[in-house]
Amino acid sequence: MSSDAKKKGTTLAADACALSLALFATLLFGNLSHPLLWQDEAETAMFGRRVLEYGYPKVHGPRNVIYQFGFDAAMGVKEPYDAYIGTTWGHFYLASIGLALAEHSEDVYEKTLRLRLPFALAGAAGVLVLLAALLPALSGARAR
Secondary structure, three states, X not given: OOHHHHHHHHHHHHHHHHHHHHHHHHHHHOOOOOOOOOHHXXXXXXXXXXXXXXXXOEOEOOOOEOOXXXXXXXXXXXXXXXXXXXXXXXXXXXXHHHHHHHOOXXXXXXXXXXXXXXXXXXXXXXXXHXXXXXXXHHHOOOOO
């Protein structure tokens, strides 16, 4: 293969990769504010609010209870702390970042965007890490 053909193939692959990343970013970030929060997103946001207030996802608040396991409270609550243990807590702490950003907006759609943004950024970072790991194998580079 001539060097001109190789350059053209490399340029074409780079252009296709850039176009794919632009499409990915548009699809991921293009409409974060619509629709408003779904049930599970709202539950995550409520536990994120509890993280901001108490430092951990507390089940009982001053006005309401956040709990998804029906009537058997022993199933997902650590009693001495009233902590929710039905799932891991990482997404609640990530939601608390979005909630802190959303507090500075009055518009409900802007709040929704700001709440979802940390999750979208985490997903994009994961895709970039995957691409960085796969790129050497896809480009034909070999370990020496």
